[in-house]
Amino acid sequence: MRYPSIVHHGAVTGVTGSCHQLQMDDEHALLIDCGLFQGAETSPEGRAGADKLAIDFSLDGIKALVATHVHIDHVGRIPYLLAAGFKGPILCSEPSAKLLPIVLEDAFKLGFSRDQKQVERYLKLIEQRIVVLPYKQWFTLIDTKQLNARIRLQRAGHILGSAYVEVDLHYPETGEKKRIVFSGDLGAPHAPILPAPKAPYKADVLVIESTYGDRLHEDRRSRRARLEKVLEHALSNQGTVLIPAFSIGRTQELLYELEDIIHRRALKELAKAQSSASGPNTDKAPALDWASLPIILDSPLASRFTSVYRELDQFWDAEARARLAKGRNPLAFRNLLTVDSHQAHLAMVNRLVQTAQPAIVIAGNGMCSSGRIVNYLKAMLGDERHDVLFVGYQAEGTPGRQIQRFGPRSGYVEFDGQRYDIRAQVHTIGGYSAHADQLGLVRFVTRMSAWPNEIRLVHGDKPARRALADALRERYVDQSSDVNILLPGIDEETGMG
Structure with missing residues (x-):
């Protein structure tokens, strides 16, 4: 040889x-x-x-x-x-x-x-x-x-x-x-x-x-704009955005982008408040309450990885380190809630199903074949108020690929041998791969x-x-x-x- x-x-x-x-x-x-x-x-x-x-x-x-x-x-x-x-x-x-x-x-x-x-x-x-x-x-x-x-x-x-x-x-x-x-x-x-x-x-x-x-992926600015648009829809619809994400990598990137969206919105609201104080406010549309939007990280494994990401910030890029230097915490911000125990997870699923409180949930696994995301999907796929947002590759043969493919056609997906109709809106943002x-x-x-x-x-x-x-x-x-x-x-x- x-x-x-x-x-x-x-x-x-x-x-x-x-x-x-x-x-x-x-x-x-x-x-x-x-x-x-x-x-x-x-x-x-x-x-x-x-x-x-x-x-x-x-x-x-x-x-x-x-x-x-x-x-x-x-x-x-x-x-x-x-x-x-x-x-x-x-x-x-x-x-x-x-x-x-x-x-x-x-x-x-x-x-x-x-x-x-x-x-x-x-x-x-x-x-x-x-x-x-x-x-x-x-x-x-x-x-x-x-x-x-x-x-x-x-x-x-x-x-x-x-x-x-x-x-x-x-x-x-x-x-x-x-x-x-x-x-x-x-x-x-x-x-x-x-x-x-x-x-x-x-x-x-x-x-x-x-x-x-x-x-080809979308550029970062357009994908962030799309993410913001999906979130706006969920907020106005009093629904939950479910994001199946891998515990390491995708989850931390999403948290980083979500912190930035909320930060920018807060600055806009502040500027608008200062502007309205000096003149009449002609904008009759109700303001979306971004400051109170819960970002729920429901994955003990992802929480552990996120902690290591924070610990190893010397490996971050210049932009991320600059945000830290300004006192921002891209991976530990005020809106971020973590769910640890299985009992707390089940309680969170029930709470979001029974109330009309908008929220964003990030849970594993990324292809919906197991993990806590499955319980959210079982409970929420049939309700059109909610949205499923895919930000990562869905391998052939996984429930994630089925939802991605059949969701827009009002299809169904199977979990544990049972069919679940897909009435929630389904989105894919490839740029977050x-x-x-x-x-x-x-x-x-x-x-x-x-x-x-x-x-x-x-x-x-x-x-x-x-x-x-x-x-x-x-x-x-x-x-x-x-x-x-x-x-x-x-x-x-x-x-x-």
């Missing part, structure tokens, strides 16, 4: 289960992510079957695991990897090192045991395995006469701690050198809180995600000084991957450059030359 070579153990039939093995030589391999399969990639109900949880590949020669970020579709099978006998370190960024035990504690409780002593032993094992890699610094992984391998993490702008991975390989006996880049998940360029990702200097081989490879769109993905390639001669498109549905492949080929043609673009799981697998 010619080395290096890449084997994809996941994220090749859709957008979940990311797991890629870089075989560096006969004896040394590196694993990039080990994520959970979700949605139609598991079962029609969106549940992970045992065959999708077990590690079905050999661990021989795998010296380390690199976690690009802590979303469950990138790290959710780590408990099963350890159970299968993996003994190597888990390499990740500093923020990921703080977030990963929280994510894996939740995964362990769901998949293995809730016994506190077992959980604590497991978490201690995880923390012993974690090796923190600072951004932008090379780390030597292997140094022998046959192979020198080093890796470097760079900010990916997807969620706090997310990274893309540069792997430099040098084969002293032949003098051959290769740089392989794994994108992980790349963030949108103008996402709140985190700096945008910058393209690497070069890559010989690039493995890149393609979640939104077939579309934590993933780069087609333009962002193309720029990640074309802004390199030395473009890759092989690109592998993963972590995307077939149409998205094919559209991104076409867009990339077009850029290469414009530059009179050659490229080999592979779609693993769609095209026939080939080794790297």
Whole structure:
């Protein structure tokens, strides 16, 4: 076999289960992510079957695991990897090192045991395995006469701690050198809180995600205006806006934007009050009470992540840090209410159903396949006063995708074998995705000084991957450059030359 070579153990039939093995030589391999399969990639109900949880590949020669970020579709099978006998370190960024035990504690409780002593032993094992890699610094992984391998993490702008991975390989006996880049998940360029990702200097081989490879996002200003419009509708309709959101990343971005909307509205109301004090007020429309609008975060896990986000504000971008310097608290503002216990959650659902108090609820999980959002949806989907707002990708086979697809047609969705009619309004704001769109993905390639001669498109549905492949080929043609673009799981697998 010619080395290096890449084997994809996941994220090749859709957008979940990311797991890629870089075989560096006969004896040394590196694993990039080990994520959970979700949605139609598991079962029609969106549940992970045992065959999708077990590690079905050999661990021989795998010296380390690199976690690009802590979303469950990138790290959710780590408990099963350890159970299968993996003994190597888990390499990740500093923020990921703080977030990963929280994510894996939740995964362990769901998949293995809730016994506190077992959980604590497991978490201690995880923390012993974690090796923190600072951004932008090379780390030597292997140094022998046959192979020198080093890796470097760079900010990916997807969620706090997310990274893309540069792997430099040098084969002293032949003098051959290769740089392989794994994108992980790349963030949108103008996402709140985190700096945008910058393209690497070069890559010989690039493995890149393609979640939104077939579309463009709204710009940040227009998506915020749309968000505000949806919220205005809910307020005037005395309804609740339900936002299914992933506990980490999307939730914190939403809180950041909601704080800003409320802050701007407060300034407008103040200016209007000062103006009316000096003259007659001709505006007869009743003012919407933004100052009293409850923003309900109903997810203990999301609350823990939000606390870590606040703690690690040194990783925020310049805009977010400037707001902190002005005394604002983008992730801990006055309107924000957190719901912790299950009893308090049920009480909140009943309260919002029975009263006509407008509110915004952010709850997991992001694809509506489980979690507290399900109880809200069961109780509110049938009432046209309410709104469901999707701000993230809905995988095929999940209830979220069903609501997104059939809601506008007055359809229904099934939860636990029971049909629920969808009378609530359904909205989607794609610009709030934590993933780069087609333009962002193309720029990640074309802004390199030395473009890759092989690109592998993963972590995307077939149409998205094919559209991104076409867009990339077009850029290469414009530059009179050659490229080999592979779609693993769609095209026939080939080794790297």
